[in-house]
């Protein structure tokens with residue numbers, strides 16, 4: 001390899017450029033950026049307020065009532081999750097027995113849709129994510145057309161074990177910007193493991209200092225305790241997603257966050273994720289043999305990787 005003869009400084013500069021947000025946005029994602037720029041969608045009302053908070057803090061909290069022009073999406077989602085909860089009652093009981101679990105394993109979360117749901121654009125789990133308000137917010141936040149990468153419903157069990165895995169502070173690894181949407185389907189107070197965020201620690205934010213951390217031996221992810229996070233962002237600034245069923249949290253999970261440390265009662269939460277098309281992260285759902293773009297908008301078809 002010719003690169004082995006290059007001076008160290010040049011190699012370092014090449015590495016820095018390769019991993020830079022500039023290259024990510026203007027080279028790796030140039031096509032979705034242009035496609036978005038020629039037809040940007042102006043947000044209004046609550047969606048605009050959510051976008052402003054999200055850009056500034058990396059998190060915004062709203063409700064289905066305030067944000068969605070068609071509230072039936074939320075009602076349909078909640079009804080469907082109640083149906084699945086009933087159907088899986090026995091499996092949930094069994095999983096609850098193992099929830100205290102082994103250190104560094106996420107046994108406190110049960111994926112109601114299984115580990116890899118099959119993508120069906122007619123399914124409310126997919127339609128909810130791709131409805132106008134959510135997809136427009138995702139695209140506006142990235143400033144490009146985004147890809148839909150993940151959806152599931154998490155049933156988080158109340159446990160007494162010490163905080164582990166995503167219950168500790170961490171950054172998600174998938175991309176430079178990551179948009180996750182969390183929809184509470186049960187009331188979430190302090191005892192139900194609210195999602196918690198350190199504002200300003202996302203790429204667009206002002207806080208670039210990293211907290212001290214340790215690595216979990218199981219999957220080598222960096223994790224920080226509350227005291228370590230508090231040295232970078234004081235606890236009084238942490239934003240806690242407390243709210244009744246119907247609360248919707250938008251969060252750039254590249255910024256520091258934690259959640260799901262339920263102590264007194266379970267939490268049921270739908271969540272989905274958008275990344276840039278250049279993200280190397282694999283989709284966490286299976287694709288059916290055929291997927292038709294005919295009933296989708298331009299943005300929805302792109303989000304599902306059908307091209308436009």
Ligand SMILES: [Fe+2]
Pocket residue numbers: 166170171172253257
């Ligand atoms: Fe996370």
